[in-house]
Amino acid sequence: MRMSEGVEWALHTCLNLTWLPGDQAVPTAKLAAFYALPAAYLNKQMQALARAGIVSSTPGPRGGFRLARSPEQITVLDIVVAIEGPDEAFRCVQLLKQGPGADPAVDYRQACLISQAMHRADMAWRRELAAQTLAGLKADVEQQYPAAPGNTSSALRA
Amino acid sequence: MRMSEGVEWALHTCLNLTWLPGDQAVPTAKLAAFYALPAAYLNKQMQALARAGIVSSTPGPRGGFRLARSPEQITVLDIVVAIEGPDEAFRCVQLLKQGPGADPAVDYRQACLISQAMHRADMAWRRELAAQTLAGLKADVEQQYPAAPGNTSSALRA
DNA sequence: GTAATTATACTCGGATAATGAGTGTCCGAGTAATCGGGG
């Protein structure tokens, strides 16, 4: 079980965008250059974020991406789901349907107690991710690394 | 991000083993037939469980697998880790090392606040899984599906 | 000088290959039960 690397890229990139004026769009090329990432592939991730309504895209010169809503209204979970998709890590294939004494009418994704246990854990994971907003991360970084906002802002404007 | 199907197989199989006398070994062939699974591949998963010390294996006639310790001492997390490996889903590649103002001496898997957020979520997930033991699942199933233990036991003995 | 028009360069967006983990299969090493023979 391994999470896509794109999640890390998206999280860092979105956080970087919080330090820019809201009306300024940044093209993929600059966002990628910031961490020496392959621009075309980061673009793919940004597309996913755009489809999820987390960022908005503008084509043409002076175009690029910007946050579609305020950092307070973007959770870490939002970004993870946008990249990884909405499905849980554990996908019950309903083994019990193949076992003895199975009822074909029952949806074992609901009834199976193992499924329920895995689902509970997944919910706990999501709850933790949903509790963190971009704004919260931004504030924490500003407190712990005061130089970061200035560095980021100037690098992305250049 | 998708969990290996082997986790589901391993969980169901271990749970089935709780309904057999502790001194009885069951060969992979029977464990696999119970859910119409490919025996050789289930065997691979059982090997992982054996390496993790969750089940013990016995070769030769009348051999097979049995639980290596009591169901009270086996958590769902133990089984998940045995199959999926100990690593977290989110693997920080330390993007910040490639960014401006990076300190080469810093381990950003520790320092990066995004890593920390993802790590907290992972810990919550693991905590939830560690709270469930095989004995607990066994008891819940016995209460909700009283016929299950008998069915399982007889099918695996046959 | 101003406004309309054309040309241009830059952006995203989706369609198309390459890679690696996960999936599935096979055969060999080792062991316990079984069968046969001898005491």
Place this chain on the structure above:
DNA sequence: CCCCGATTACTCGGACACTCATTATCCGAGTATAATTAC
């Protein structure tokens, strides 16, 4: 009848192919800017 030894059949264990999601890349559609021309 009991004991010992060789045989046999059965088990796990790791080594070997295959599939598909993830990763990575490229080129085309569309747009705002900038230059050009006419008035």
